[in-house]
Amino acid sequence: xxxxxxxxxxxxxxxxxxxxxxxxxxxxxxxxxxxxxxxxxxxxxxxxxxxxxxxxxxxxxxxxxxxxxxxxxxxxxxxxxxxxxxxxxxxxxxxxxxxxxxxxxxxxxxxxxxxxxxxxxxxxxxxxxxxxxxxxxxxxxxxxxxxxxxxxxxxxxxxxxxxxxxxxxxxxxxxxxxxxxxxxxxxxxxxxxxxxxxxxxxxxxxxxxxxxxxxxxxxxxxxxxxxxxxxxxxxxxxxxxxxxxxxxxxxxxxxxxxxxxxxxxxxxxxxxxxxxxxxxxxxxxxxxxxxxxxxxxxxxxxxxxxxxxxxxxxxxxxxxxxxxxxxxxxxxxxxxxxxxxxxxxxxxxxxxxxxxxxxxxxxxxxxxxxxxxxxxxxxxxxxxxxxxxxxxxxxxxxxxxxxxxxxxxxxxxxxxxxxxxxxxx
Amino acid sequence: xxxxxxxxxxxxxxxxxxxxxxxxxxxxxxxxxxxxxxxxxxxxxxxxxxxxxxxxxxxxxxxxxxxxxxxxxxxxxxxxxxxxxxxxxxxxxxxxxxxxxxxxxxxxxxxxxxxxxxxxxxxxxxxxxxxxxxxxxxxxxxxxxxxxxxxxxxxxxxxxxxxxxxxxxxxxxxxxxxxxxxxxxxxxxxxxxxxxxxxxxxxxxxxxxxxxxxxxxxxxxxxxxxxxxxxxxxxxxxxxxxxxxxxxxxxxxxxxxxxxxxxxxxxxxxxxxxxxxxxxxxxxxxxxxxxxxxx
Numbered sequence: 001x002x003x004x005x006x007x008x009x010x011x012x013x014x015x016x017x018x019x020x021x022x023x024x025x026x027x028x029x030x031x032x033x034x035x036x037x038x039x040x041x042x043x044x045x046x047x048x049x050x051x052x053x054x055x056x057x058x059x060x061x062x063x064x065x066x067x068x069x070x071x072x073x074x075x076x077x078x079x080x081x082x083x084x085x086x087x088x089x090x091x092x093x094x095x096x097x098x099x100x101x102x103x104x105x106x107x108x109x110x111x112x113x114x115x116x117x118x119x120x121x122x123x124x125x126x127x128x129x130x131x132x133x134x135x136x137x138x139x140x141x142x143x144x145x146x147x148x149x150x151x152x153x154x155x156x157x158x159x160x161x162x163x164x165x166x167x168x169x170x171x172x173x174x175x176x177x178x179x180x181x182x183x184x185x186x187x188x189x190x191x192x193x194x195x196x197x198x199x200x201x202x203x204x205x206x207x208x209x210x211x212x213x214x215x216x217x218x219x220x221x222x223x224x225x226x227x228x229x230x231x232x233x234x235x236x237x238x239x240x241x242x243x244x245x246x247x248x249x250x251x252x253x254x255x256x257x258x259x260x261x262x263x264x265x266x267x268x269x270x271x272x273x274x275x276x277x278x279x280x281x282x283x284x285x286x287x288x289x290x291x292x293x294x295x296x297x298x299x300x301x302x303x304x305x306x307x308x309x310x311x312x313x314x315x316x317x318x319x320x321x322x323x324x325x326x327x328x329x330x331x332x333x334x335x336x337x338x339x340x341x342x343x344x345x346x347x348x349x350x351x352x353x354x355x356x357x358x359x360x361x362x363x364x365x366x367x368x369x370x371x372x373x374x375x376x377x378x379x380x381x382x383x384x385x386x387x388x389x390x391x392x393x394x395x396x397x398x399x400x401x402x403x404x405x406x407x408x409x410x411x412x413x414x415x416x417x418x419x420x421x422x423x424x425x
Numbered sequence: 426x427x428x429x430x431x432x433x434x435x436x437x438x439x440x441x442x443x444x445x446x447x448x449x450x451x452x453x454x455x456x457x458x459x460x461x462x463x464x465x466x467x468x469x470x471x472x473x474x475x476x477x478x479x480x481x482x483x484x485x486x487x488x489x490x491x492x493x494x495x496x497x498x499x500x501x502x503x504x505x506x507x508x509x510x511x512x513x514x515x516x517x518x519x520x521x522x523x524x525x526x527x528x529x530x531x532x533x534x535x536x537x538x539x540x541x542x543x544x545x546x547x548x549x550x551x552x553x554x555x556x557x558x559x560x561x562x563x564x565x566x567x568x569x570x571x572x573x574x575x576x577x578x579x580x581x582x583x584x585x586x587x588x589x590x591x592x593x594x595x596x597x598x599x600x601x602x603x604x605x606x607x608x609x610x611x612x613x614x615x616x617x618x619x620x621x622x623x624x625x626x627x628x629x630x631x632x633x634x635x636x637x638x639x640x641x642x643x644x645x646x647x648x649x650x651x652x653x654x655x656x657x658x659x660x661x662x663x664x665x666x667x668x669x670x671x672x673x674x675x676x677x678x679x680x681x682x683x684x685x686x687x688x689x690x691x692x693x694x695x696x697x698x699x700x701x702x703x704x705x706x707x708x709x710x711x712x713x714x715x716x717x718x719x720x
Binding site: 043044051208215245261266309 | 552562642678690
């Protein structure tokens with residue numbers, strides 16, 4: 001027993017030492033491979049997040065390595081599975097920082113684990129290109145925190161503006177009772193009401209239930225013209241298929257979660273492709289699948305089939321594009337700072353993305369590397385569009401509305417950043 | 426009030442799925458003394474079997490049979506190949522729970538490795554709505570209620586009126602005494618795994634028929650209400666599980682109608698806690714008391 005206690009104590013000390021010595025700010029030894037951590041769920045209910053992340057990280061790394069790497073180093077994407085649970089994510093973050101000696105940054109964390117792990121990563125001087133939308137990070141003081149996707153509460157404005165544009169005045173809000181989905185609701189209600197509409201039903205949904213018949217009856221009793229939604233794929237499939245079977249569908253406007261492959265597959269399978277095309281639209285950050293940056297991304301993505309299963313599913317995914325951009329931005333910041341040490345190159349992240357007079361606009365890593373070597377200052381405009389960080393390292397742009405027909409996501413309109421700014425005042 | 430009656434009606438569908446799953450779970454524990462927390466994952470595995478069958482163009486009703494059969498066979502093999510050796514080596518209740526959690530993770534990750542982290546739907550005709558007493562159901566939901574009633578009736582007939590049922594009840598009550606009375610308890614336990622596994626597989630398929638889209642974690646997410654049903658009814662008590670399913674199924678729908686959908690699970694578990702405060706061994710407590718002592 002005493003031996004067991006001693007062994008446990010020794011293990012705890014080792015873990016503690018690992019955690020204390022986990023600063024990611026040390027940089028890398030000469031010619032070692034630099035690691036970009038894919039810090040997201042790769043198993044559990046949100047396992048699809050990790051696959052989506054690989055759809056951005058891998059294509060970026062391929063192009064960077066093909067271009068000679070960064071300051072003599074090759075890069076690699078390493079999966080760090082958080083299982084979508086803070087209880088697993090915290091030790092995963094500590095282990096990653098303790099064992100990945102050449103860690104230069106991470107993609108993630110997601111909303112599942114960001115509140116628990118972003119402070120740890122910041123403390124460890126690990127630059128993070130997060131995919132959490134939590135409003136808690138709207139005014140963060142964490143120097144190593146970078147967000148190039150809109151905060152969740154911004155989505156509420158976009159949904160309201162798009163519904164107003166379509167002429168809807170009475171709506172039901174069907175959002176999961178998780179923190180991420182609920183953070184959309186206050187701004188949705190505020191904006192839709194300000195635009196003259198009424199949210200007639202607004203109650204958080206318990207996720208993963210076997211049935212939503214009672215909720216459907218209550219929603220229909222309020223006579224909505226449209227349903228706003230963000231729920232997980234299984235809940236969405238159960239809810240909408242029951243609505244369809246029992247009473248017939250209503251128009252649905254979802255957040256970007258509803259435009260992701262798992263949601264489209266689950267709900268499309270449940271209600272059928274014709275109903276999806278007719279009744280469903282989703283709003284996502286505006287990242288049109290066109291232009292030279294996107295072409296470079298997509299070409300590399302489609303060539304990554306060995307590491308990214310069915311890569312074409314991420315071709316027009318704005319999150320995969322922003323992960324791709326995140327890796328490129330870190331790589332260019334290292335070159336600009338002439339250092340792979342995160343503590344040194346982290347401030348250069350804004351320097352390689354913000355616009356400015358005399359700056360050379362580049363849309364690929366190769367172009368940025370060449371410009372920096374030639375002594376230019378650069379502004380990287382990536383596959384996801386321009387990146388302009390505010391004081392709190394948040395960058396928010398426009399939103400696009402898209403529908404899902406014939407197996408592809410088709411752009412049907414957009415809401416500008418200026419419209420969002422106007423309604424949010 | 427106008428939403429209360431439909432909520433009770435809708436609760437019957439939820440209760441039907443819970444009853445099939447809950448009776449299988451509690452029967453398994455009652456006879457074998459193993460709290461099998463891989464139960465939800467075996468439900469999912471059975472759903473994937475049904476998915477493969479319907480994907481091959483076979484009717485969903487045959488897929489239901491295939492899923493149930495898979496659940497029965499898989500459970501017997503699992504017990505024979507894994508659980509029984511642990512029990513023979515003296516692993517006690519808590520240790521066996523850890524073993525079943527390990528199996529749960531293995532099955533879940535195995536399914537994810539085989540099928541991928543995606544969502545799947547059974548290939549079945551879109552059900553038609555049926556109006557009954559001011560409520561709207563679908564043909565599938567009626568079928569689920571019918572399947573549950575038939576399954577419960579069969580379990581009742583088996584337990585009450587067959588030699589095997591009596592042997593199962595005797596084994597559940599006191600395995601040593603049952604063995605000394607000449608009952609082949611090993612065979613009875615095998616048959617208990619087969620029966621409870623069949624109910625597990627059946628529950629997995631009717632669950633995904635109702636939710637319409639599922640993934641490798643669907644069954645494990647459903648395990649908590651299944652355990653709640655078993656505990657509420659008195660663990661090891663099939664009739665208690667049936668009653669527990671009715672209470673939790675209806676209470677959760679009424680909560681969604683009267684309070685908020687957010688409180689669906691909360692209200693069901695508040696009822697569970699209140700009942701357990703009054704009757705710590707569950708509503709029907711005979712075997713639960715014995716098992717507690719054995720543990």
